Amino acid sequence: MPLFDRYPALSGLSRAPLGRFPTPVDEVHALSASLFVKRDDLSADPLGGNKVRALEFLLGGVKDEDRIVTVGAAGSTHALAVATYGKRLGAHVSVGRWTQEMNRAAEVVAERIGRQADEAPIFRSPVRAYAWAWRQRLTGASWIAAGGSTPTGVLGHVNAGLELVAQIDAGMLPAPRYVVVPLGTGGTMAGLALAFTLAARDIRVVGARVVPRIVARQRHVLALASSTSRLIERVTGERVPRVSQDSIEIVHDAYGGAYGRETDAARRAADALQGAARIILDGTYSAKAFSVALDYAKRGPTVFWLTFDSRILTGS
Secondary structure (H helix, E strand, O other), X not given: OHHHHXXXXXXXXXXXXXXXXXXXXXEOOOOOOOEEEEEHHXXXXXXXXXXXXXXXXXXOOOOOOOEEEEEEEOOOHHHHHHHHHHHHOOOEEEEEEEOOOOOHXXXXXXXXXXXXXXXXXXXXXXXXXXXXXXXXXXXXXXXXXXXXXOHHXXXXXXXXXXXXXXXXXXXXXXXXXXXXXXXXXXXXXXXXXXXXXXXXXXXXXXXXXXXXXXXXXXHHHHHHHHHHHHHHHHHHOOOOOOOOHHHEEEEHHXXXXXXXXXXXXXXXHHHHHHHHHOOOOOOXXXXXXXXXXXXXXXXXXXXXXXXXXXXXXXXX
């Protein structure tokens, strides 16, 4: 892992080796000569996506009969990933969910969560889901934060960014000006921005906001990156730089007005990518981010970070 190569002391942290890395980078020259796709949808079996990277660290040390609790929207891919890999490690997994505006992908994910988790009630609001999860924690369940966006989870995304730097240095793609990711709870964006800062690369991380502003704020992403820098410092004893405000950018108009609500721009972008590369996107996260990536590719070399595993939809 590039993160451990840079900071060997971090290899002493508990980690569950769930993923298959590095994930490949594909050209999408049929749409733009400046556009590339980082295929994190291929990060693991049976379920890929960016959440696997965080869960490698968050599920480290989990044993048979342990209890895990997390929260998310009804069709949360984070919740599905926790249920999938927590169960693989032998844990009892509880997921507190809340209602959302549904689309096809969210409906499929929601159904799979219901089958995979040991219990996955759906509440009318996030407040009620968190209250239910808190009661689970009081009885001994280990907590996995929404989206896995804690400093420990972000370490997985720092490793992802350093992985991309190694692929650039190996000549697999030109150095991008932009890396575009969906912005939900912020862990992926914070980790990538910190990785590029550590590697002294002038790459701006662009977050396509897919959740309400109260969750997806620049200040939150910077604070999460800073907390991760402090974690690395505590473990290694080395000084770790902080992510600058200029290193990240948030595109707010990708949101669409509600979590899970599809947009026309996202549908067009998803259709274009499926036609050009036979890659399927979801309407909640990845299609919205890809619509932003198409725009940024007009400005310079751009990597779209594909966080959604379409095998959820196809069953392949």
